[in-house]
Amino acid sequence: MTIEDREERTRCVQTIINIMGSLFPYLRDVNDFKHKLWDHLAIMSDFKLDIDFPYDIVTAETLYTRPETIPYQNYRIHYQHYGKTLERMIERVADYEEGEERTELIRLIANQMKKCFLAWNKEVVDNRKIFEDLRELSNGKLDFTDDSFRLVETKDVLHNKKNKIRKK
Structure with a gap:
C-alpha cells in the first residue's frame, strides 16, 4: 500500500502469496488454492490493495452480507421429546x-x-x-x-x- 510503483507492488504481493503457499504445502492439491490465497490477502488488506489480481477476488459486499433468514414453521409440537x-x-x-x-x-x-x-x-x-x-x-x-x-x-x-x- 505504501509502494508507489504498481508493478513493484504487484511483484511484492506475488512474493507474499508464494510465502503464504509455502506455509501450507499440504493444501496445494486443493482446488483453487491460489485463488483462496489471493482472496485471503485481499481480506487481510481490507480490500485496499491497488494491484492487478490474477483472479476475481471476493468483494467486501459479498463477504459480509448476511444470508436470508430461513422461514420457520410456526407449528406447535405437543411433546417435544417425541x-x-x-x-x-x-x-x-x-x-x-x-x-x-x-x-x-x-x-x-x-x-x-x-x-x-x-x-x-x-x-x-x-x-x-x-x-x-x-x-x-x-x-x-x-x-x-x-x-x-x-x-x-x-x-x-x-x-x-x-x-x-x-x-x-
Whole structure:
C-alpha cells in the first residue's frame, strides 16, 4: 500500500502469496488454492490493495452480507421429546387401514416413542404413558393397552446407551 510503483507492488504481493503457499504445502492439491490465497490477502488488506489480481477476488459486499433468514414453521409440537417427525408418522399411521402392516408400524412407533422418552427422561417410563401419548397424538384413533403390544424394556434401552458410550 505504501509502494508507489504498481508493478513493484504487484511483484511484492506475488512474493507474499508464494510465502503464504509455502506455509501450507499440504493444501496445494486443493482446488483453487491460489485463488483462496489471493482472496485471503485481499481480506487481510481490507480490500485496499491497488494491484492487478490474477483472479476475481471476493468483494467486501459479498463477504459480509448476511444470508436470508430461513422461514420457520410456526407449528406447535405437543411433546417435544417425541419431535415433530414422530407426530407426523402417528398421524399417517392412524389413517392406515387395519392390518398387519399398520399393527407393525404402530409397534415400531411406540417403541421409538419409548426410546425418545427415555432419552429425555432417564427414569423408568410406564408403557401406559406411551400408549396414552399415542392415543392423544392420534386423536383417539390408536387406542391400545399394555397387553396388546410388548414394548422394549427400559433397562435394555438404557443398557444399550451405556454400551455405546463405553465403545467411544
